[in-house]
Amino acid sequence: MEPRFKKVTIVGMGFMGASLGLAVKKAKLAREVCGLGRNMDRLKKARSIGAADTVTVDIKSAVTGAELVVISLPVMMIPVMFREIKPFLTKDTPVTDMGSVKGNVCEKTAMFDTNGQFTGSHPVVGGEKTGAASARAELYRGGVCIVAGSSKAKSKSAKAVEGFWKALGMKVMYMTPQKHDAVMAGVSHLPHMAAFALVNANEENVRKKKDAIGTGFKSMTRIAASGGEIWSEIFLMNKREIMKQADRYMAQLGRIRTMVEKSDINGIKKYIEHSKKLRESLDK
Amino acid sequence: MEPRFKKVTIVGMGFMGASLGLAVKKAKLAREVCGLGRNMDRLKKARSIGAADTVTVDIKSAVTGAELVVISLPVMMIPVMFREIKPFLTKDTPVTDMGSVKGNVCEKTAMFDTNGQFTGSHPVVGGEKTGAASARAELYRGGVCIVAGSSKAKSKSAKAVEGFWKALGMKVMYMTPQKHDAVMAGVSHLPHMAAFALVNANEENVRKKKDAIGTGFKSMTRIAASGGEIWSEIFLMNKREIMKQADRYMAQLGRIRTMVEKSDINGIKKYIEHSKKLRESLDK
Numbered sequence: 001m002e003p004r005f006k007k008v009t010i011v012g013m014g015f016m017g018a019s020l021g022l023a024v025k026k027a028k029l030a031r032e033v034c035g036l037g038r039n040m041d042r043l044k045k046a047r048s049i050g051a052a053d054t055v056t057v058d059i060k061s062a063v064t065g066a067e068l069v070v071i072s073l074p075v076m077m078i079p080v081m082f083r084e085i086k087p088f089l090t091k092d093t094p095v096t097d098m099g100s101v102k103g104n105v106c107e108k109t110a111m112f113d114t115n116g117q118f119t120g121s122h123p124v125v126g127g128e129k130t131g132a133a134s135a136r137a138e139l140y141r142g143g144v145c146i147v148a149g150s151s152k153a154k155s156k157s158a159k160a161v162e163g164f165w166k167a168l169g170m171k172v173m174y175m176t177p178q179k180h181d182a183v184m185a186g187v188s189h190l191p192h193m194a195a196f197a198l199v200n201a202n203e204e205n206v207r208k209k210k211d212a213i214g215t216g217f218k219s220m221t222r223i224a225a226s227g228g229e230i231w232s233e234i235f236l237m238n239k240r241e242i243m244k245q246a247d248r249y250m251a252q253l254g255r256i257r258t259m260v261e262k263s264d265i266n267g268i269k270k271y272i273e274h275s276k277k278l279r280e281s282l283d284k
Numbered sequence: 285m286e287p288r289f290k291k292v293t294i295v296g297m298g299f300m301g302a303s304l305g306l307a308v309k310k311a312k313l314a315r316e317v318c319g320l321g322r323n324m325d326r327l328k329k330a331r332s333i334g335a336a337d338t339v340t341v342d343i344k345s346a347v348t349g350a351e352l353v354v355i356s357l358p359v360m361m362i363p364v365m366f367r368e369i370k371p372f373l374t375k376d377t378p379v380t381d382m383g384s385v386k387g388n389v390c391e392k393t394a395m396f397d398t399n400g401q402f403t404g405s406h407p408v409v410g411g412e413k414t415g416a417a418s419a420r421a422e423l424y425r426g427g428v429c430i431v432a433g434s435s436k437a438k439s440k441s442a443k444a445v446e447g448f449w450k451a452l453g454m455k456v457m458y459m460t461p462q463k464h465d466a467v468m469a470g471v472s473h474l475p476h477m478a479a480f481a482l483v484n485a486n487e488e489n490v491r492k493k494k495d496a497i498g499t500g501f502k503s504m505t506r507i508a509a510s511g512g513e514i515w516s517e518i519f520l521m522n523k524r525e526i527m528k529q530a531d532r533y534m535a536q537l538g539r540i541r542t543m544v545e546k547s548d549i550n551g552i553k554k555y556i557e558h559s560k561k562l563r564e565s566l567d568k
Contacts, residue, residue: 124496124497124498125498125499126498128560143498144495144496144498146496171495173495173496175496183489183493183496184496186485186486186488186489187486187489187493187496187497187498187501188498188500188501190482190485190486191482191500191501191504191505192500193537193540193541194478194482194504194537195504195559195563196540196555196556196559197533197536197537197539197540198474198475198478198533198536199559199562199563200536200555200558200559200562201470201474201529201532201533201535201536202470202471202474202562203562204470205467205470205471206562206563206565206566207562207565209467209471210565210566211428211455211457212408212428212430212457212459212467212468212471213408213471213566214408214409214410214427214428214471214472215409215411216411216472216475216476216506216507217471217472217475218566218567219503219504219506219507220475220478220479220503220504220505220506220507221475221563221566222500222503222504222563223500223503223504224559224560224562224563225559225560225563225564226556226560227556227560228552228553228554228555228556228557228560229553231552231556232549232550232552232553232556233549235540235544235552236544236547236549236552239544239545239547242544243541243544243545245485246537246540246541246544247541248485249481249482249485249537250534250537250538250541251485252481252482252484252485253477253478253481253530253533253534253537254534255481256477256480256481256519256530257477257527257530257531257534260519260520260523260526260527260530261523261527263520263523265516265517265520266516268512268515268516268519268520269512269513269516270512271480271484271512272480272510272511272512272515272516273512274484275479275480275483275484275508275509276508276509276510276511276512278483278484278486278487278490278491278508279479279483279490279505279506279508279509280509281490281491281494282490282494282497282502282505283502
């Protein structure tokens with residue numbers, strides 16, 4: 001059977017991009033996976049692990065002939081990269097991304113997207129890993145991918161992008177870019193902020209009391225080992241929603257702190273039992 | 285070879301106590317493990333999984349003949365229970381606990397501890413599980429146990445308690461009760477507070493957007509499924525240090541929030557890279 005795509009181009013061969021290349025090859029979705037990047041040594045490493053068939057630093061040759069382009073770059077770069085690849089796309093080539101922010105990304109990309117080729121995506125997988133060396137073919141399978149757009153009037157691009165993620169074994173959810181950013185500010189961006197702050201607040205213990213640090217602290221701060229470049233851009237590209245979430249979170253912390261100060265043991269117990277029930281509902 | 289102890293009594297057969305019973309039996313540390321509790325049905329279940337040889341709701345028969353007593357109860361109950369078992373101990377019987385707070389527990393216990401029998405312990409293991417049904421014999425092995433006391437002038441009780449934890453495969457650290465509480469407020473109590481608040485701040489998403497919630501949020505909030513009774517007592521028994529940590533944490537959150545508000549991308553990037561380095565040092 002012929003693969004669905006003759007050529008899929010992945011722009012950016014970091015952890016997410018290289019994992020995508022491995023996944024596409026494994027699912028036999030494309031005859032050729034082409035990896036575009038800026039550093040030939042790193043690109044060759046990605047190719048050597050099987051994340052791409054061809055690699056290049058040349059935009060034109062990377063994109064020419066591609067039947068799908070996936071931009072796997074930090075969020076601020078996505079609209080810029082779209083503008084750079086656009087001259088080499090046919091007017092029907094679907095383009096998507098994997099960024100953690102959708103409102104700002106879709107809005108800025110739309111300024112250059114005269115043919116409606118771009119559909120925003122956010123595969124809700126990954127974690128704190130960086131670099132092609134950590135890439136895994138199974139990263140996407142079984143996960144959820146949020147596609148930013150209306151679930152009713154799907155564009156040609158949106159249909160192609162949805163089919164692509166489904167072919168990789170993902171469950172696709174549609175959300176407007178704005179809804180996506182509001183939800184992710186709460187369930188992903190805020191937790192990262194909380195983890196960064198938690199590690200910083202414990203700098204002395206981390207340096208001097210390593211042995212006393214148990215699995216609770218470690219699993220809670222695992223995501224604090226995420227990359228600064230990626231996450232500083234996410235924070236600024238989703239600034240308004242993240243500030244809203246930070247305020248909500250500090251208000252909640254203030255609530256518990258006040259109950260502790262007042263020795264309100266029943267209030268604290270109720271608060272914790274409520275958290276417990278909510279958290280347990282996620283494992284069902 | 286004869287086991288080290290003829291009889292070890294565990295007061296409280298919840299997750300921690302039952303796991304301890306399993307561990308003691310597996311290590312052949314005691315000829316008899318006796319489980320003391322309030323509910324005979326639950327105690328029989330603990331016995332049926334092998335966490336105790338004998339179980340009882342009668343304090344006198346539980347403690348009589350014990351060569352070591354481990355109190356595995358919520359922190360507020362520990363001094364109270366010590367007072368109740370004291371009349372049935374020989375004056376040399378070492379008694380310890382497994383509570384997450386040491387200052388308040390050791391201080392209050394000392395009021396009844398005329399013979400210096402009590403040494404505080406805190407095995408830094410466990411997590412959010414509750415109930416004997418989840419107990420595991422391997423919970424303690426390889427973990428760290430903080431023993432509250434001076435590392436120099438060890439009492440007879442402290443030596444016995446230290447030997448007990450080591451025989452279960454734990455690494456023992458000595459800290460003063462005050463130092464223990466200051467460290468744990470940062471690396472354990474604050475993370476729990478942070479997780480409870482994070483789940484509460486996301487109540488709507490948890491209820492309505494389950495599918496969009498990834499592994500980051502889940503691993504970060506795993507400890508939010510901890511028990512309300514246990515944790516409300518920990519918060520109040522370590523009130524002063526926990527409030528200090530809550531203030532430090534909110535100040536750190538305020539710092540990032542301000543950088544986001546000012547679009548200070550370099551500041552945010554540095555802050556995250558600093559967290560990343562600190563967090564990664566824990567895995568080395």
